[in-house]
Amino acid sequence: MNRAALILLSLATPHALAQDADAPRGIVRRVILDRELNRRVVDVLSASPTELTVVGDRGRPENIPLANIAAWLPESPAARSAVLVPLAGEVQRPRGLLGLADGQVLAGELGESTKGERVSWRSVLLGVREFSIEAVHAIALGDTSLPTESPKEDTATFTNGDTLAGFVAELGETDLTIEVGGQPRKAEYDRLRSVAFTTPVLPRKGSYLWLEDGSVLSIGAIAGAGRSSRELIVGWNGAEVPVPLTQVVAYAAEAGGLVGLSSLLPSAERPTPGRAWAAGIERGLADAPLGAADVTLPGPMVVEWTLPPRASRLSTLAVLPPASRVWGDCEVRFELIRGGQATELRRVRLNGTTPETPINVAIEPATAGSAGPTQAVLRVTLEPGERGPIQDRVVLVQPLLSLSAAR
Helix, strand or coil: CCHHHHHHHHHCCCCCCCCCCCCCCCCEEEEEEECCCCEEEEEEEEECCCEEEEECCCCCEEEEEHHHEEEEEECCCCCCCCCCCCCCCCCCCCEEEEEECCCCEEEEEECCCCEECEEEEEECCCEEEEEEHHHEEEEEECCCCCCCCCCCCEEEEECCCCEEEEEEEEECCCEEEEEECCEEEEEEHHHEEEEECCCCCCCCCCEEEEECCCCEEEECEEEEECCCCCEEEEEECCEEEEEEHHHEEEEECCHHHEEEHHHCCCCEEECCCCCCCCCCCEECCCCCHHHCCCEEECCCEEEEEECCCCEEEEEEEEECCHHHCCCCEEEEEEEEEECCEEEEEEEEEEECCCCEEEEEEECCCCCCCCCCCCCCEEEEEEEEECCECCCCCEEEEEEEEEECCCC
16 A cells, blocks of 8 residues: 555645644644544644654644554544535435445435336436445445445335335335245335345444445555545455545554444443433434444443453543533543453543543453453443532543454
8 A cells, every 4th residue: 555645645734624723724633543542633734755744732843754644534523424415406316325235335315226126326526336236245225324224124214214024136226125924015216215235334443444424445555646646545345436535534454453442332321329210322324434433431430341262452542622621520430350350451530631532442352261251341330520520521432442363
């Protein structure tokens, strides 16, 4: 991969991303994660073949070696719309998102040649492409999010919430045919919210781009810049495709090596000792790049996650939100549970004086020949401080787990 071209990603300026009001126009704010998942928020200035020139928290230009960069993320979640604005004179077609079995997502609209078991999809970026229905995981129409689960039967969900489950036998230009109990039923696209097929989504591997319109592309390489400095040429599906830099939201050098904590369901949630009740955690956007959505602990509580087998590091930013900084005063403890034994990874106190602290801790692998289960559990405990539980609300910003290489 041409790393000098990769750095051009930093120049993307998606209009929906939060930008610092004091940042000069055209300067892009990004979260950069190095290979150890150290997190930095920087304003990107320029790049050379080996270095990234940024303005960081010291307020002056500095260089970051490109070889250490694992991923880019937006500074805050993008309030994007996945629905494309039609061009003047265009024939209206059902618009939305096409989810493929390899984890790619294409924003666009159903093509006119959709027929039988072939899905024709028109992407503004990629043009008209055709896919076998076996390669499609789901279709979302309108502003609906893609279904994430693989149903036991093909399932069509209508705009009024009704569903039909069966077997999608045929795709037509204006409707689809789904067999329910051996009887064919027609479902018009303009009455549908989504269609989920039984095809499961495979884990993402290799380099991926997340785009402002909701697309997620598996790219073989970044081949270089396009006709202007505002365009990238990426390898996609055996061809070189131009990508406007204004569309780029995030990038991962190896998407399969990073897991968002928000994408894992907690294995346990309970109140801290002495408390009768605790609200459940709050999770951010389900389609956040790399699954790195914020996780909010709304009060004193204990949360546990069973970690993936190769989890090797946790990185996040523990924040007491501005609205909680008048009375909020609490302690957050991170522990690793393995074989019934708890090891404290980090303990931080958050209050109005110290409202945020970066967390970057290694998750040690199980020792060879150790007794008991080797699967690790991450336990996060939010304890009230001297002022009690009032306003003790903590946000874990974009928590990410890195995975060690498979043996």
